[in-house]
Amino acid sequence: MGAWLMKSEPDVFGIADLAERGTTGWDGIRNYQARNYLRDNCKLGDLVIFYHSNAEPSGAAGLARVVGEAVPDPTQFDPADDHFDPKSNPEAPAWLQVELAFVEQWTEVVALSEIKADAALEGIEVARRGTRLSVHPVSDAHLARLVALGRSKGVARTTPEAP
């Protein structure tokens, strides 16, 4: 089973929002490499590290799970939406989204500074300089380590779906 890291700005949609809503369409992805991951590699049941970017501090905030595979992202056709893409053809939608369900929220985020300082997380994509990709794979070992670090902060809320 695959594992992913997906970024969101908590001011826009954070893990607390997902916890309240239960599930959400992961919309607004407008990068081809991220889109290809969603389309080709993101499978039902995959775990997702929910990462807060542009936050204070930025870091891993909890877990979600893929509960719906890629479908067209409706926001690309909505002129009122920030992610409207007038070039996208409804017959062949350019942009996709997956459905995520809330799994677990930690009391505090595992800050990027801690991720970078942790020897067991060496090489993790999100800690690499210049990494901007908002959806990318995470190895099983890095996932397990991040979950352990997150839980060491305390579990704010969890679900029976937690690993």
Add this chain to the structure above:
DNA sequence: GCCAACGTTGGC
């Protein structure tokens, strides 16, 4: 708010 990194666009 600054700015480095990097993806995308568009002129040629």
Add this chain to the structure above:
DNA sequence: GCCAACGTTGGC
């Protein structure tokens, strides 16, 4: 198809 200009991301 090259590559400079531009826009966006995201840490700090």
